[in-house]
Amino acid sequence: MNMVAGRLYGVGLGPGDPELVTVKAARLIGAADVIAYHSARHGRSIARSIALPYMREGQAEELLKYPLTTETTDHPGGYQGALDDFYAECADRLAAHLDAGRDVVVLCEGDPLFYGSYMHMHKRLAHRYETEVVPGVTSVAGAAAVLGRPLVEHEETLTVLPGTLPAEVITEKLRNADSVAVLKLGRTFEKVRDALAEAGRLDEAWYVERATTASQRIERLKDVDPAGVPYFSLALLPSGSRRDEPREPQGESAWEGVAVVGLGPAGEQWLTPEARQVLAEATDLVGYGPYVDRVPRRPGQMRHRTDNRVEAERAAHALSLAGEGRRVAVVSSGDPGVFAMASAVLEAAEDFPGVPVRIVPGLTAAHAVASRAGAPLGHDYCVISLSDLLKPWEVVADRLRAAAKADLVLAIYNPASRSRTWQVGAARDLLLEHRDAGTPVVIGRDVGGAQETITVTTLGELDPAQVDMRCLLIIGSSTTRATDGGTVYTPRRYPA
Template identity: 55%
Template sequence: MTGRFSVVGIGPGDPDLVTIKAARMIGDAAVVAYHAGVRKESHARRIAADLIPATAVEEELRYPVTTGTTDHPGGYVGAMAEFYESCAVRLAAHLDAGRDVVLLAEGDPLFYGSSMYLHDRFKEVYETEVVPGVPAFAAATAAIAGSSGPLVRQTDVLTVLPGTLPEPELARRLADTEAAVIMKLGRTFPAVRSALAQAGRLEGAWYVERASQADERWLPVADVDADSVPYFSLIVVPGDTAHRPSADRLRARDPQPAAVEVHEQGAAELLVVGLGPGPEDWLTPEASAALADVDHVVGYGPYVARVPQRPGLTRHASGNTVEVDRARAALELAKAGERVAVVSGGDAGVFGMAAAVFEAAEDPAYAGVAIRVLPGVSAVQAVAARAGAPIGADFAVMSLSDRLKPWHVVERRLRAVAEADLVLAIYNPASRSRTEQVATAQRVLLEHRKPDTVVVVGRDVGRAEESLTVTTLAELDPATIDMSCLLIVGAESTRVSAAGVWTPRFVR
């Protein structure tokens, strides 16, 4: 009979924070394993030292490398994979001999813990258990409670972030949450502090090192010497700081006008900005300059996420089906004198936010708000350019979504385009809830077009995962189409040559 493998969380450092269950399991263990740094005493063993029975076999799992370089042929990843595999072999020998193994894990085992790599290897082979522990951020939050108040309250959202994220991404996520915990500091600290400043969250952010330990200390992040930051440190950004008034920023995550604290000072111009299909190179200089000058960005979450965070910028992200509500929120801000940009993917005027803004602006309440639309590279342009020149002659653009128009209207327009022999660009061809429209559109088009009509399928064009497929109307597989795709259905004259897909400008 094989032994049982248990991963036991022992908290952040104070032995008094080890749970009763964890203490019992350590005291009953035949084998106690723990990780240790390259040239350091095991912190995990130090915490649990008084709980390990004298009869237990101890297995020290010493890392071959933690940071820096290694001469391993597989680099850092290869060295660590080999290390975990060797650890698994050592501990498996005990388990196969029927001995129960307890692996000590600092903090909580499944919260950025090294123990997960061994648990992953053993969970399908041996009986396993994970005992939760007090995570370091809970101890850190308790340490600063007298100075900062609660971490989160009521509907605050807490985001846990690794400091190893790219600085712009870290800044964006910090701006989009009420409360945050930032782990993995050390050498990342300067970039993390910069990201906090860009997000307008440096004020009120607390640095805590060695939480719950005898040499614990905490101070405002702004006051920390970057050269003194050890591994056992983290940053806590309490949720209350998101709502604290500040002279240089306005915090309002919910884009509803009632949540925005603004002061009437005469309406400002509202910008509607097309961000292009994705790559930064496809954002126009005009759009880039405009986004660098506004105080608020309003839009669908993934599009707002593409705007770099910076000091003084407030982001208002919302879902994909509230376009008019989003437009009203932006108009309210502009009406109150705030500099606002509504962002949209591709070109804002092509199935984007421009029409929703003008729809909302029909309300006489916004008569004093001027609206300016800044064009962007549209998805159809991007896909066409990748394919060659399929829209080099007359073409039509349609959306297969029937959310804002009935399907019979979509089908009637498909027939009209097909009968007119126009190249057709199809947006929104499918979604999780709309799986039949592509097949129906294919059937309708085949009633008027030849089976060998050229079809271009562009997926995620402009992004790292982009693909381009050239097929025919008859061979198009609707099951492969989703919202990441844009289709271009050629006219009778559209050709495929060695250079690419193109439609002649002339008609004979």
Template identity: 70%
Template structure:
């Protein structure tokens, strides 16, 4: 017997605004599905998190595009339609297997919600139920403490994506209006409200019921600060007789979250990391790593040189001590030759012991380079940095020899810089004293970035001139193998070991 499809509204943001029925249906479902952009962060899932069970199957329905361009032959709409068709097919597989599927939706599932696209494609084939939710419009009116309409007044709901002239015409023809989908459209929306002669009474609500909720007169809002989750409200004349309230934005206690962006752009971010970045008030980090994070006018960036880790950590902790939410941004994984250790070392000082610090993992360069050729780190392996800035070279050399004697695959970070171009050759020569000249070596540069270059060579043929600071080396063990597959080298280290 096929499963049942549920479209469940989880409300505007505050988890306490989930209905009792929604909570019950979410907790009982076999499969939980939710939409997100490519960063993987789902607001709907975050709202519903307290009602999820560990054994539930999760289906993340990740949009292939949001506002960027696409090379899909059908253009933007073609890419989106193909995505909805593929997503519906994935959910249909569960339904055919008899599993009940819940599709989470912010607000109400059938009010500008992504769920409706699944509903249109599946409701004619499977039993379906929609669980309504509190809309963002209701939440925004509550945040203002001001009614939208009274008695015979008419409320019009408009998307901010309409042309300015069309918005102005509709605003002039109604008593009260709610305009959704702001963000990039805010300038057009404000212009249309002004054209309609309604700017003086227009209100603004950002992230209603969420952390960081903000209310204001719309005329006072800076366009560059407006997120997508914001609403413009134009109350009717009767309703507007009740003054709006503008409480101070609420902020939680300060904290430092140390995150890793992975080896390159946003495709390497985990949903957990993306959520922490989105919630931050301040971003602290080495300039090139901060550049990987999309700009947000609400946030303050504190870029610094790569050689001032302790100062950077102290600055982040001072900001958090003042009540700010701070993300310290590292490349790769923050715990692998990166900022987590530096932050925790400074945080151990007595004056910072009460400042919360969290570390969120990221995809580290060793794993990215290894995956690009197969699984050279598939068995026991070691990780080392060749940099002698924080430890002497004789220690580096001793550890390289120990790793070679132990027959471990070795991932080498920070192999070469302009100040120490000789170390790659020296490390190669040390390893050749204990490893076969034919030992496989992977040279991975800028994996995931525009300058990605992967070379598979041998220890004897390793050319230091191919290596720079953006390169990671993987030196195989005695069991590491190279197999040509489809004209490309696949490198792996078997999990069994025979001496």
């Protein structure tokens, strides 16, 4: 008499909370003859700990212990060869139980066929034995639940990426996706974080660790220390439609034409509610590529990325699109009226008399840097760009002298670039003709960004090598003070 073979079950356990195990999974776990589960070489199994409340005494257990995780191996087939042999040996062990008529439940965190360890057994055994897969709540769904943010809405798409992909692949996919989940962090965390920054989406990203468990952790991903990131964590860029969904403006809020929008110096936290509203309502975004990339993607919205040195062409293109009846947002970093796109659009608009233009202000870099240092702009000040691309250096020098003679605090934009490396030193020397060498100077670099630094020095000790294209300088007046704690301020009262 031939013995009836046992039945194989691949059972999803969900993201970690035992109460998120399905009723069916709990029933099958309790009824199984054999419980199988994977573990690393330490022998501890998260899957078993989740299933334990539903297991019963007397069940046989099969610990499927991986021979390696990320370390090297002397196996002749290399890393993959070692794993293939391991999966084959595990399949043989489970097949022995099945051939003996015993039902086998293979436990799997999350869902068995969603990056699950069970799938390796399924490939080797499902064609030989009666098999059933019991789905489980995925880690992505669990992370969205504890974060309290929708994954996708309306026509959005969800992209799921393993962190083990090459950095350039992750970056490209992040640029073109709506909502995103990046799994398998651990040792890949820094690579994934850098890819998010490169794609202009770091400020959107949340870090969720061990979702739904007692040790779950939720943080803004940019604030996470890479040293403590485990494998069972993920990066989540949830749906933006809760607050940013494109919608038809109604009533008095309706607008048409071109809106020139200030994004602030960096990151979503610097964006004003008005700017957020306009960006959500726009049918088209136009701007320098990295600035466009800072705006969350919205279904149906067209994005027109350009180079940094084509302001006139960019403005004309935006006005032309608006002339076709589209609502166009031209994006600028900081405030669009401060060395940015507002003037370029208004100048080009003279050739498009029927297209209305509105300016949506943003927090400019001078104010952002000043806030980090204290209050160096607390009294009269002026704003000057050191760039001589659009005006002669002689004009820049005359204005520096005039501001120095007038004893104004100076906020200096565009102090240096890859091709302009001498202007900072020249400006320092001009100012020293009229200002004490001990005058406080603030160097703000990448304020609001991942590499933010604030350096307080003096005019006499200002080193041009410290200044690059991502910096803004604030040069104090005769009344500006720097405290021992590094705070810089300019009193509102000027000596009589």
